[in-house]
Structures are given as C-alpha cells and as structure tokens.
Amino acid sequence: MSENCNHNCNSCSANCTDRKENKTDFSEKLHDKSHVKKVIGIVSGKGGVGKSMVTSMLAVTVNKMGYRTAVLDADITGPSIPKAFGLSEKASSNEFGILPVKSSTGIEIMSVNLLLKDDSDPVIWRGPIIAGAVKQFWTDVIWDNIDFMFIDMPPGTGDVPLTVFQSLPVDGIIVVTSPQELVSMIVSKAVKMAEKMNIPIIGLVENMSYFKCPDNGKDYKIFGESHIEEIAEKHNLNVLAKIPIDPNISAASDMGAIETFNGDWFDTLAKTLEKL
Ligand code: ADP
Numbered sequence: 001m002s003e004n005c006n007h008n009c010n011s012c013s014a015n016c017t018d019r020k021e022n023k024t025d026f027s028e029k030l031h032d033k034s035h036v037k038k039v040i041g042i043v044s045g046k047g048g049v050g051k052s053m054v055t056s057m058l059a060v061t062v063n064k065m066g067y068r069t070a071v072l073d074a075d076i077t078g079p080s081i082p083k084a085f086g087l088s089e090k091a092s093s094n095e096f097g098i099l100p101v102k103s104s105t106g107i108e109i110m111s112v113n114l115l116l117k118d119d120s121d122p123v124i125w126r127g128p129i130i131a132g133a134v135k136q137f138w139t140d141v142i143w144d145n146i147d148f149m150f151i152d153m154p155p156g157t158g159d160v161p162l163t164v165f166q167s168l169p170v171d172g173i174i175v176v177t178s179p180q181e182l183v184s185m186i187v188s189k190a191v192k193m194a195e196k197m198n199i200p201i202i203g204l205v206e207n208m209s210y211f212k213c214p215d216n217g218k219d220y221k222i223f224g225e226s227h228i229e230e231i232a233e234k235h236n237l238n239v240l241a242k243i244p245i246d247p248n249i250s251a252a253s254d255m256g257a258i259e260t261f262n263g264d265w266f267d268t269l270a271k272t273l274e275k276l
Contacts, residue, residue, distance in 0.1 A: 026167050027168075030138060040058075040202070041150075041170050043153045045189055046156065049208070052075065069148050070109070070150070071107060071151075074151050094142075128159070184231055188234070191237070203238035204231065206239065206242045228242070238272075
C-alpha cells in the first residue's frame with residue numbers, strides 16, 4: 001500500500017499491490033485551468049438535517065484558517081448555498097470556461113442558482129441531466145488554485161451522489177445527521193453507500209443535537225436522545241462535531257450572513273481536514 005493511501009484508487013495513480021481497478025472508469029477530467037487539491041463531500045441520508053449549513057460553515061472555518069476554499073453546490077434541485085452567502089451576482093464566463101462567484105471573504109462558489117436568471121425558478125430536469133450539470137461544475141468551471149473544495153450533495157443515495165462518487169476524485173465524505181431515530185437508519189444507508197464505493201468516510205457530524213437554554217444554561221434534547229455514538233461504533237467512525245440548535249445559525253443563513261457568524265464547532269473538524 002502506498003504511504004499516502006487515501007483508499008480511493010480513482011483519485012490516485014500509484015500502481016500498488018492494493019490497487020482496486022474499476023472495470024469502468026467514469027472519472028471526469030478537471031478543467032485544464034483549474035487546480036483543486038482536496039475534495040470533501042458533505043452528505044446526509046435525508047433533507048433538512050443541516051447539510052448545507054455544515055458545508056457553508058465548514059468552508060468559512062477552513063477559509064479563515066488561510067486555505068483557498070471552494071463550494072460546489074451539487075444540490076441542483078434545492079440549492080441553498082448562494083443564499084447562505086448572500087450572493088446576488090450571477091456566474092460569468094470567459095473564452096476558457098465558467099467562472100465561479102467569489103463570496104465576500106473569497107470563497108469560490110458554483111451553484112445552479114448562480115446560472116438561473118431568477119433564482120426562484122425551479123430546476124425541472126430528469127436525473128441524468130442533473131447529474132450532467134454536476135459533472136460540468138467540475139469539468140467546465142475554472143477553479144483557481146483551491147486547497148479545499150466542499151461539495152454540498154443532495155440528500156439520499158440517488159443519481160447525483162452516485163455521479164459524484166464515480167466521477168470526481170472525492171478524498172472523503174462527512175455525513176451529517178440529526179438525533180431522530182429514523183435518521184439513524186437512513187444515515188446508515190449513506191454510510192454503506194460510501195463504503196461500497198470505496199469512498200473514505202472522514203466522520204459524522206450531529207446537527208441539532210441539543211438546545212442550550214439562554215435563561216438557565218441547561219441543555220435540552222429537543223429531538224430526543226442521540227444515536228450518533230451507536231452509529232459511529234457500528235461503522236467504526238469518528239464523531240467529528242455536535243452542533244446545537246441555535247436560532248442565530250438559521251438567522252445568519254437566512255440573511256446571507258453565514259460568513260459573519262462566529263461559532264467554534266467546526267475548529268476540530270477543520271484541523272482533521274488539515275491533516276489529510
Ligand atoms: P439540508 O441541507 O440538510 O437540507 P439546511 O442546511 O438547508 O439543511 O438546513 C435546513 C434549515 O435548518 C435551514 O433554514 C438552516 O438555516 C436551519 N438550520 C440548520 N442547522 C441549524 C442549527 N443547528 N440551528 C438552527 N437552525 C439550523
């Protein structure tokens with residue numbers, strides 16, 4: 001096994017003894033003028049657990065640490081990244097390709113909403129077209145010397161996660177979950193999908209874990225007891241962060257001010273990524 005093995009033979013050219021060849025290679029070529037060092041997917045078993053919030057806040061944390069950071073919004077039918085960053089400008093292009101929009105702190109962002117004339121227009125496309133758009137965000141967009149690219153995936157185990165796992169050199173995924181019992185069963189599906197596809201799982205993040213009452217300082221488990229440790233143990237994974245329900249988080253993303261929000265929940269996770 002190579003010294004720097006990331007267990008993803010699709011993103012590595014080392015011809016080692018442990019190499020697992022894909023009979024069919026679906027990998028897509030990054031745009032000639034792009035440079036992207038690490039690609040991290042943010043996935044969840046179901047919608048509404050805070051996957052886009054985790055993607056945005058993690059990107060903000062890593063960017064603050066001085067890394068060149070990008071967000072590829074692969075949630076084509078439910079894109080929420082541009083709103084969280086308060087982007088109103090549309091993506092432009094030059095003779096070589098499409099240029100991502102830069103957030104106020106310099107994070108490069110590409111999302112279908114940055115291409116639509118009116119961002120409330122729905123995307124009514126069939127699966128293969130949606131998956132094709134995600135591939136184009138990789139092949140046709142000029143990403144400028146990116147250290148960490150975060151991919152906000154649509155929930156579940158459908159067409160787009162499959163496309164991203166097969167076509168992009170994903171270095172690892174972070175699985176976002178919330179404490180409800182049902183979610184723990186669904187999150188296992190997402191974890192097992194990544195395992196089957198040989199995508200390294202960096203760990204789990206539990207969002208909406210608890211609510212700290214500002215009046216008495218006590219923690220309340222609004223969605224019930226957490227099952228995250230059980231899931232983590234079952235799949236031999238690390239719990240990377242537990243994030244409380246905080247009305248300031250939803251207010252910041254609603255107001256497009258996610259970059260100004262201060263929270264240190266992602267610092268440890270960002271340091272884990274630094275070691276990749
Ligand atoms: P997903 O991407 O999983 O569908 P989102 O990140 O869009 O979920 O989050 C759904 C909603 O919940 C958003 O309005 C978001 O601002 C809010 N939200 C997410 N996490 C929290 C949290 N920890 N505290 C308060 N609101 C949150």
